[in-house]
Amino acid sequence: MLIKRVFDIIFSLIGLILTWPIILIAWIIASLDTKSNGMFIQKRVGKDGKLFNIYKIKTMKKVDNIDTTITSSNDVRITKSGKFFRKYKIDELPQLWNVLIGDMSFVGPRPDVPGYADKLEGDDRIILSIRPGITGPASLKYKNEEEILAQQEDPKWYNDNVIWPDKVKINKDYIKNWSLLKDIKYIIKTIKG
Numbered sequence: 001m002l003i004k005r006v007f008d009i010i011f012s013l014i015g016l017i018l019t020w021p022i023i024l025i026a027w028i029i030a031s032l033d034t035k036s037n038g039m040f041i042q043k044r045v046g047k048d049g050k051l052f053n054i055y056k057i058k059t060m061k062k063v064d065n066i067d068t069t070i071t072s073s074n075d076v077r078i079t080k081s082g083k084f085f086r087k088y089k090i091d092e093l094p095q096l097w098n099v100l101i102g103d104m105s106f107v108g109p110r111p112d113v114p115g116y117a118d119k120l121e122g123d124d125r126i127i128l129s130i131r132p133g134i135t136g137p138a139s140l141k142y143k144n145e146e147e148i149l150a151q152q153e154d155p156k157w158y159n160d161n162v163i164w165p166d167k168v169k170i171n172k173d174y175i176k177n178w179s180l181l182k183d184i185k186y187i188i189k190t191i192k193g
Contacts, residue, residue, distance in 0.1 A: 026093070
């Protein structure tokens with residue numbers, strides 16, 4: 001998929017040139033709001049199961065006794081600026097750097113924290129054969145994932161037993177039927193919101 005990589009390099013570079021002032025301002029606001037470094041850096045599972053550092057604007061503060069990677073829309077850890085950044089996907093902009101350096105692609109399965117993608121078995125492991133993406137068909141279907149989880153009695157159970165298996169199915173289908181035109185359509189749908 002050389003054409004996919006070339007597309008990623010060109011447009012992530014353009015994206016960074018156009019959005020670096022927004023990223024800088026968001027980083028400063030997030031730093032003030034969280035009283036810490038406003039850049040969120042976390043290990044995620046990438047292509048071939050290799051771990052990489054994902055970069056995002058920090059939207060959550062540390063709260064004692066809450067230590068989960070599952071986030072719902074009513075999560076008390078989300079800061080005021082974080083709500084705004086998450087709503088308009090500003091927190092995702094630093095991932096353009098991940099795309100440029102080859103950790104990620106514009107379109108693909110979302111990169112998960114260790115404990116999910118690295119536990120895939122059988123033909124589900126095809127998901128690890130490509131770079132994870134900023135957006136994709138599963139991300140678009142579950143763009144309101146935090147709201148869905150907020151309505152569940154047990155958000156972690158619902159994520160692990162309903163949302164995650166469906167995302168695996170959608171991502172496998174995406175890989176098997178990939179085309180650059182479909183990627184462009186997913187990007188446009190994401191931008192439109």
